[in-house]
Amino acid sequence: MTPHDIPSAARSDVGQRRDHNEDAVFVKMPLLAVADGVGGSAKGEVASRLAIDTFVAAAQDVLVARSGDEAVRAMEHAVLAANGAVHQSQLDDESRRGMATTITAAVVRDGGEVVVGHVGDSRLYVLSAAGARQLTDDHSVVAELVRSGRLDPGDVPTHPQRNVITRALGPEADVSVDAFLAHVGPGDWLLACSDGLTEHVEEHELAGIVVEAAPGDPDAAAARLVDLANERGGTDNITVALAQPVPSDVSGELHVEALHAAAATAAATTTSMPATMGGADDPVPAEDSGPLPRVAADGDAEPEASDELPAMQPIPHDEDWRDDERDDERDLRAWIVALMVLIVVFAIVALTWSRSYFLVERGDGSVGIDRGFPVAGLSTRHAESDVLADDLDPADRERLVDSHRILSEADAQQVLDDLPTRLDAVDAPAAGQGA
Structure with missing residues (x-):
């Protein structure tokens, strides 16, 4: 069997x-x-394409490595070359500042040996009838919280930082790469995918679909995975790469030959894909994204600018953070509107309620009836008398006027009507003393 x-x-x-x-x-x-x-x-699409183009060109050393350890070092070097290319591209082009990308790659060697290179939260799985085995660790805030025991896995889908990654290619001149060896057996499938797939499809479903459909039609299996993620919301771009290495039938010599051909293909065609595509080897027309940064023979991006980008901070992945911010803004506006409605309703109720109460109060010297509470401008003058508050007996004035008793309209009017009588009672003793 040949690699093709x-x-x-x-x-x-x-x-x-x-x-x-x-x-x-x-x-x-x-x-x-x-x-x-x-x-x-x-x-972001330029960063991802540039990273894979550069990685494929640099990955040939992974296959010709004489040992597993040497292959791991070659894999790390290839990923660092991709990082250097993306980083340098930002320095060369102001419009590309802030772009970054994940990368998850695998190179199959003899004996079922797989050399893995990984940065970010895309994933690599081994799928078989026994289930799904994730080979890579997500470089994300929530994954690190889960690994440290500070976050329950069940809380990940609702965590506010669920889409923030802690490592990516591009933001810095150097990046920590997960590079290691893994093994696959006869009949196992390798699945590399972006988080747009795993956001919606469970691991046991990945294994079930691939094991059932892929042996006869791997294209159908890949399409089914993408379709399922779309059926469940499709909140992000969805990408899968699927292969059954069959390691016992492939020689290292054929691998090297195939990878040289792959590198040539990568140089001539883009690795970015349209919305849907067919087989993995279908050529895709390149999009003009400007000249790509040159990569030196040692794999490092050749410096063409002295500018330095800021040190990498956790990166909101793709545009999910913009969606979350828009959702938060909508929620805030909804709360503000609800609060304003509540305030208006409360004011109307308070005003209506207060208008049913009456108080006998001082006015501009004279005693009258005020309607409503004497706070916040809610009271109005309802009736007026000719009696001055200071002319009343102090005890009556304290009991009837200055006590601010809440009365019904009828009771308040009765108090007002009785005031002349009480004033006469005050005047009578005064007149008698004068005689």
Whole structure:
């Protein structure tokens, strides 16, 4: 069996909520890789394509390495070359500042040996009838919280930082790369995917779909995975790379030959994909994204500018953070509107309620009836008398006027009507003393 006979497929879809695809994918055995661009208007799709183009060109040393340890070092070097290319591109082009990308790649060697390179929260799985085994660790805030025991896995889907990654290619001149060896057995499938797939499809479903459909039609299996993620919301770009290495039938010599061909293909075609695509080897017309940064023979990006980018901070992945911010803004506006409505309703109720109460109060010297509470301008003068408050007996004045008793309209009017009588009672003794 030649590498071209190895069952493989790739598919990438824009999803249901994005207006463009920032993912990139490459499958040409013995190599498969997925990159998930970050940056939106800052050219996330350029970052992902550039990373894979550079990685494929640099990954040939992984296959010719004489030992597993040497292969791991070569894999790390290839990923660092991709990081250097993306980083340098930002220095060269102001419009690309802020772009970044994940990368998850695998190179299959003899004896079922798989060399893995990984940065970000895309994933690599081994799928078989026994289930799904995740080979990579997510470089994200929530994943690190879960690994440290500070977050329950069940709380991840609702965590406010669920889409924030802690490592990516591009923001810094250097990046920590997870590079290691893994093994697959006969009949096992390798699946590399962006988080747009795993956001909606459970691990046991990944294994079930691939094990059932992929042996006869890997393209159908890849399409089914993407379709299922879309059926469940498709909140992000969705990309899968699928292959069954069949390690016992592939020689290292054929691997090297195949990877040289893959590198040539990568140089001539883009690894970014349209909304949907067919087989993994289908050529895709390149999009003009400007000249790509040159990569030196040692894999490091050749410096062409002295500018330095800021040190990397946790990166909101793709545009989910913008969606979350828009949701938060909508929630805030809804709360403000609800609060304003509540205040208006309360004011109307308070005003209506207060208008049913009456108080006998001083006015401009004279005693009258005020309607409503004498606070916040809620009371109005309802009736007036000719009696001055200071002319009343102090005890009557304290009891009837200055006590601020809440009365019904009838009771308040009765008090007002009785005031002349009480004033006469005060005047009578005074007149008698004068005689």
